[in-house]
Amino acid sequence: MIPELFVTKDGQTINIDAFKGLNFTGLTTQSPQSITNYQSNKIRDGSVQNGPILFGSRTVTADFYFDGEDVYDYKLACQDIWRLLFSREPITLRESQMPGLNMEVIAKPFDVTRLNWHEMTFSVEFDMPSGYRHSLVKSDRLQFIYDEELSQIGMNLPNGEDLAYRFKQTRFKVYNPSDVVIDPYWQKHDLDIIIKGQGTPMITNLTNNYGIALNRALTANDMLVWNGVRPLLNGTTCERATNHGHIQLEKGWNDISVTGLTNIDITFSFPFLYL
Structure with a gap:
C-alpha cells in the first residue's frame, strides 16, 4: 500500500x-x-x-x-x-x-x-x-473501537470489547489504553471530567485513591467540569468550594466510585497518549 x-x-x-x-x-x-x-x-x-x-x-x-x-x-x-x-x-x-x-x-x-x-x-x-503521539479523537468521541478513521491495531484497545466514557451509575470502570498514566497534575495531561446531576458529588478512583469533591450542591441546570486540576462550575472557577483534588488515571482499568449525586451523568474526556 x-x-x-x-x-x-x-x-x-x-x-x-x-x-x-x-x-x-x-x-x-x-x-x-x-x-x-x-x-x-x-x-x-x-x-x-x-x-x-x-x-x-x-x-x-x-x-x-x-x-x-x-x-x-x-x-x-x-x-x-x-x-x-x-x-x-x-x-x-x-x-x-x-x-x-x-x-x-x-x-x-x-x-x-x-x-x-x-x-x-x-x-x-x-x-x-x-x-507523545495522540489518539485522533478524545475518549468520549471514540464510537467504534475498530473504525479505521479513529483507531488502529497497537493502541492497546481491548479486543472485541466496547469502551464507554459516559456513565450514569455510581460505580463504573474507565479504561486508559495509553502507554502512560494520565496525570493532569504533574504532567499537565489533558483530562476533562464533565459532571451533571443533583447533590454534592464526590468522585474517587478506587484504583489509586485520587478523588475530587464539590462542597456545594449541584442542581439539574448545573454543569461541573474538572478541567485537569481546575474545577469550573457553569464556566466559572469554583476551587474554593472543592477539596482541591484531581483524578489520575492509571494504565488499564480504573475503578471509579461516585457518591452524593443523583441523576448521574459523568463523562471522562481525554486523548490517549502513546510513546
Whole structure:
C-alpha cells in the first residue's frame, strides 16, 4: 500500500499527495527520549535515579520526492511546501499506516536535493515537543473501537470489547489504553471530567485513591467540569468550594466510585497518549 501523509493546519486537513507531482515516501519517528536525573555518592558505586524518568521531545522525519513538468513547477512546489509545513503554531501529522495517531510537530529548516531541472528529493525533520503521539479523537468521541478513521491495531484497545466514557451509575470502570498514566497534575495531561446531576458529588478512583469533591450542591441546570486540576462550575472557577483534588488515571482499568449525586451523568474526556 502506498503511504499517505495528512497534514492538519488551521483546522484543515490536507493529503500531501494532493499537491501535483509531490510524493510522500515514508515517515520515521525517533524513539522515546528518556530524561534522567542521576545522583551519585562518593562512597558508593554507580548512581541512583532521582525522581521519575521523564520523556523528552523527539523528532519525526518525512521523506518526499517531487517530479514536476518544468522549472516553474519546481519553483512553485517549493513555495507551496513551505507554506504548508511552516506555521506560527504546531501542525499535526498523521500517516495512513498509523491512521489512529496524531503528532503535533514543528517543521525544521531543510534543504532539497535537485536531481535535474524538474525533479527533487528532500527530507523534512520535525520537532515533536510533547514526546507523545495522540489518539485522533478524545475518549468520549471514540464510537467504534475498530473504525479505521479513529483507531488502529497497537493502541492497546481491548479486543472485541466496547469502551464507554459516559456513565450514569455510581460505580463504573474507565479504561486508559495509553502507554502512560494520565496525570493532569504533574504532567499537565489533558483530562476533562464533565459532571451533571443533583447533590454534592464526590468522585474517587478506587484504583489509586485520587478523588475530587464539590462542597456545594449541584442542581439539574448545573454543569461541573474538572478541567485537569481546575474545577469550573457553569464556566466559572469554583476551587474554593472543592477539596482541591484531581483524578489520575492509571494504565488499564480504573475503578471509579461516585457518591452524593443523583441523576448521574459523568463523562471522562481525554486523548490517549502513546510513546
